[in-house]
Amino acid sequence: MENTSINEKDFTMSQLNAKYMQDENAAFSYLEDIIWPSGPVCPNCGVTDNAYALQGVRTKPSKKCPEGKIRHGLKKCRDCGKQFTVRIGTMFESSHIELHLWLRAIFLLCTSNRKISAVQLHQKLGITVKSAWLLGRRIRKAMPNDSTISKKTKLPEP
């Protein structure tokens, strides 16, 4: 069998420059294509491909962000009327870290064979050390074991 593992040598800046690792909308599209190949699946009623995108919805204003943050990837189910995003039911759920940063973190963890530290993640992603630590922990937990990492996380060329 061919050796398909990813190592440091394969780690190129061009992959980190992929749009889905830079741009939040692109990150959502990227993940939606993987998780919902047949269209959005409502996590509330289970209906497939009967939701529409909600544009321009913002979170409640906060001190840090008085205008509220844009809620990327927000969908509304035509069947049950509930709102959802592709993050629900994944390890990205209930995290305030932007999705494209999650994708970068996964990439960095995989290409470093999990050896990247929270401090390094914090520096590379510009998030707090605490967030970086939580991110790293969740991603490592989602990786079943070393032998399957490379297959599961092989990212397509940008």
Ligand SMILES: [Zn+2]
């Ligand atoms: Zn629904």
